[in-house]
Amino acid sequence: MPDPIEPEAPKFNSPEWLAQRDKVIRQRNVAVALVLVFFVVLFFAITIVKMKH
Amino acid sequence: MEAVQTLPLPADWRDFFALTKPRVMTLVIFTGLCGLLAAPVHVDAVLGFTAILCIAIGAGGAGALNQWLEADIDAGMRRTKGRPLPAGKMAPATARDFGIGLSVASVLIMGLAIGLLAAGILALSIVYYAVIYTIWLKPRTPQNIVIGGAAGAFPPLIGWVAATGDISLMPVLLFTIIFMWTPPHFWALALFVQSDYAKVGIPMLPVVAGEAATRRQILAYAIVLLPISVLPWWIGGAGAVYGACAALFSGIFLALSARVGLRQRTGPDDTMKPEKQLFAWSVIYLFALFGALVVDRWITLLG
Known part of the structure; x- marks a missing residue:
């Protein structure tokens, strides 16, 4: 069975390509920030639990 | 010039998530959590959560390393060619660094927050999967699934171990159950995706030894799995609820395996329904069996 035809990717450095690139990078930055915040909270929680013991 | 015009966009967070093999991770998290909850000790919620998180991150790291090492094989298989590396969504070095980063982080956090023994076994499991299974066993021997199955166990x-701090017979039995479950689980899958494995030169048992031998071995492992799955009850590590569930679930597993083991492919139009049913039940089986172990533990605590 042939592969489904993929939508044509925007050309390199075109406004659409740059907009998509910025969107992807922004999403990645948000994801990394959330992970870092999560680990900060987790390390505080682990420290508190360890101090109790 | 054409190459520049089709330069891909940077990999987004979903591609990194896909590298961790989230569906495999679901089973890893579940069985890890069951091991933790079935242990006969009280586990602090934060430390228990951290231990499971480390197991999940370690499994994700091993999965990313596996995809980095097998990018060329994945590109040749219909089931895997859409993964981030063969699809060209990410540079191989990025996947490698991501995998190493996750693996190291998981072992470090496990060692610092939980204990060195748990961290050591986690490190061993990652190396076992990424090196012993992926690099060494998988491309070399049709018994790859048998020995490599230890990684998933x-x-x-x-x-x-994260809960109790030591190794006893019970966790070794839990390890053995998954070890014995893995070959029939994967060989059932390999029977109906056989052509894909053959195309990329992976010596899966159905490709090398033929279907008849694979079917016999599926049945043999299912026969051995039944008594082993009941052993935790037999040695007193689990109660009667678990024992009854294990006998029932493993009985169904054995019946489905017998259907696969005692039949032959009827022809090119064979839909391979018994094999697909066995594969589907094998996934449900593991969730149900380990779920029963935890429920049994809670019943014991309440009673």
Whole structure:
């Protein structure tokens, strides 16, 4: 069975390509920030639990 | 010039998530959690959560390393060619660094927050999967699934060790159950995706030894799995609820395996329904069996 035809990717450095690139990078930055915040909270929680013991 | 015009966009967070093999991770998290909850000790919620998180991150790291090492094989298989590396969504070095980063982080956090023994076994499981299984066994021997299955059997052992701090017969039995479950689970899959494995030169048992031998071995492992799955009850490590569930679930597993083991492919139009049913039940089986172990533990605590 042939592969489904993929939508044509925007050309390199075109406004659409740059907009998509910025969107992807922004999403990645948000994801990394959330992970870092999560680990900060987790390390505080682990420290508190360890101090109790 | 054409190459520049089709330069891909940077990999987004979903591609990194896909590298961690989230569906495999679901089973890893579940069995690890069951090992932790079935242990006969009280586990602090934060430390228990951290232990499971480390198991999940370690499994994700091992999965990313596996995809980095097998990018060329994945590109040749219909089931895997859409993964981030063969699809060209990410540079191989990025996947490698991501995998190493996750693996190291998981072992470090496990060692610092939980204990060195749990961290050591986690490190061993990652190396076992990424090096011994992916690099060494998988491309060389049709018994790859049997020995490599140990990699997937580590999570309940790690969960138990994270809770208790030592290894006893019970977590070794949990390890053995998954070890014996893995070959029929994967060989059932390999029977109906056989052509894909053959195309990329992976010596899966159906490709090398033929279907008849594979079917016999599926049945043999299912026969051995039944008594082993009941052993935790037999040695007093689990109660009667678990024992009854294990006998029932493993009985169904054995019946489905017998259907696969005692038949032959009827022809090119064979839909391979018994094999697909066995594969589907094998996934449900593991969730149900380990779920029963935890429920049994809670019943014991309440009673």
